[in-house]
Amino acid sequence: MEIYITGAHGQVGRELARQARAGGHRVHALGRQDLDLRALTEDPFTSTNRAVILNAAAYTDVDGAEDPAHAEEVWQVNAEAPGALAQLAQRRGWSFIHLSTDYVHGGRTGPEVHRIPEGPIEPADRPINAYGRSKLAGEEAVMQAGGVVVRTSWVHSGPHQPGRDFVVTMLQLAQRGVDPKVVADQWGLPTYAADLAGGLLQLAERLAADGPQGDIVHAAGSGEPVSWYHFARAVFAAGGQDPDRVSPIPTAEY
Ligand SMILES: NC(=O)c1ccc[n+]([C@@H]2O[C@H](COP(=O)([O-])OP(=O)(O)OC[C@H]3O[C@@H](n4cnc5c(N)ncnc54)[C@H](OP(=O)(O)O)[C@@H]3O)[C@@H](O)[C@H]2O)c1
Known part of the structure; x- marks a missing residue:
């Protein structure tokens, strides 16, 4: 499988690249210096083969996202870029997997978090902070372009x-x-980055075989x-x- 990974130096991206290479896949690991999601001016996906794109890049500083000075960057990276990347994948008939977060669920932060249903967010459960709002907008844009959204939580690596x-x-x-x-x-639910990366690669392999299919799934540590x-x-x-x-x-x- 040929696979593009954005945010390849982050907690999840780094583990994705490591495991994908170890699994014998052809990996394009794109860091911020290769592809800056604040200014997506060029099409970074140059392969002529069929590939899967995994978007693990994001503005992830939840507290920093509240600072108005960061608002534009947060929106560009988390809300706008995922949809643009998903469209590039869609035009090629490639699958697109986008990482999202439990912060899209604003109303529920108690011990019942693991019972939140997969799928679209209920109006009463909309995000309550800038990070969550930007990630939810990113999810919606990715879904419109036929991508798959994988929500995870509390990643440690x-x-x-x-x-x-x-x-x-x-x-x-x-x-x-x-x-x-x-x-x-x-x-x-704390989630070990290596476990998450393994699951994401299984999903990527399935999509590479079956073709793109929009969906929202939850993937977090068990227990x-x-x-x-x-x-x-x-x-x-x-x-x-x-x-x-x-x-x-x-x-x-x-
Ligand atoms: N961490 C968590 O607890 C958690 C929980 C739920 C969901 N998630 C989601 O999981 C995904 C991966 O998170 P993570 O924990 O791996 O985060 P991370 O370690 O902060 O990695 C995010 C990566 O995105 C890159 N990035 C930031 N701005 C960028 C830009 N303008 N252009 C290109 N790349 C940019 C960063 O680059 P630099 O290395 O150069 O900064 C970093 O490598 C994200 O979608 C996040 O929302 C994370």
């Missing part, structure tokens, strides 16, 4: 992305003697949902540290 990985951040705090206060009223506080406690325990060093706080105090 190991020490490759300093500052982006919750598990590594907690381990570092534990080792530095810091006792963190961690949000206890937002729940989710019961946890709060960030529970997640942090588990990391401390796994790192041989006392989990009681982690204190719960509400989001409002974060």
